[in-house]
Amino acid sequence: MKNILNKYIYLSLFLALSLVITSCDDDDLESDASKVVPIVTAINGEVVAFIGDTYTYTLKPYRGGSEYIWSITGAEIQPVEGRKDQINVHFNQFSEPVSLSVYELAFNGKSSDPINTGITVFGTPCDWTIEMQDAFGDGWNGASLSFTFDGFDGGEFTLDDGDELTQKVPVPDGSVVEIKFNSGDWDEEVTFQIYDGNGTLVLDAGPTPTIGTIVSMTNSCN
Incomplete structure (x- = not known):
């Protein structure tokens, strides 16, 4: 009987301790989420293209849990399957200036300032x-x-x-x-x-x- 009582006490203490640890982990996650500052510092890729070219562009830095919102004027964006940090750009004209931009939308709802890069497109x-x-x-x-x-x-x-x-x-x-x-x-x-x-x-x-x-x-x- 004494052994059963001791086991019950130990089990109760273990469960109580688990609840405390879980509560601390949740607090830490909420605290860490609020500290995330979304930022994009660079777009890597070609700055000169000919009409008809398609080039890949990659942003820096990359955060796995974030979404990245790309936009462009004067060319076509083609998504890269399985890669949020990359896009393909197809250059289909050269009379209008081409500007590529991207910003980070973090999992905590915060967004970075967009970063832009201009691309000079030449005719054939x-x-x-x-x-x-x-x-x-x-x-x-x-x-x-x-x-x-x-x-x-x-x-x-x-x-x-x-x-x-x-x-x-x-x-x-x-x-x-x-x-x-x-x-x-x-x-x-x-x-x-x-x-x-x-x-x-x-x-x-x-x-x-x-x-x-x-x-x-x-x-x-x-």
Whole structure:
């Protein structure tokens, strides 16, 4: 009888202690939930695309219990199955600016400020042509032509050796293309011709071409 009574006492104490621990855990969960501060600090992905491209974008940081609300202007969002922290973006036009944004909606109902990233979309490129000549026949001796498209680097081109060279340069449709001539040691030997994607002569320069910006225009591949 005494043993049964002792077991009853121990069982009662165990149940009481379990209730206390459970109550503390619930309080801790409620307390922790109120401390969660939703935040998104970055969107990782391409900042330049061509029309027709599809790229994946990933947010940072990621919290498993949260929802993430994505939105975009000027392109299409395609969900990534099983991933709340990622989306695919399909670029279907380039006349309207593209802006991608996301914010976190935490399980406690709080939401973060949205974070935004702009994406430059170019039209399908067409090839411009540079015909380069050097009167002495030993290349341009450090001179070069630099291309930019809407401010993005499009490459630098030169005649390393010899008396002539033809180069193709893919230039995006609808972009503002700027071309600069960078001086070398013997600019008086340098001549070149630049043709747009339709084969139209844009510039015939040299000897001693003008240093700096020599072409600034909107490219049309039609």
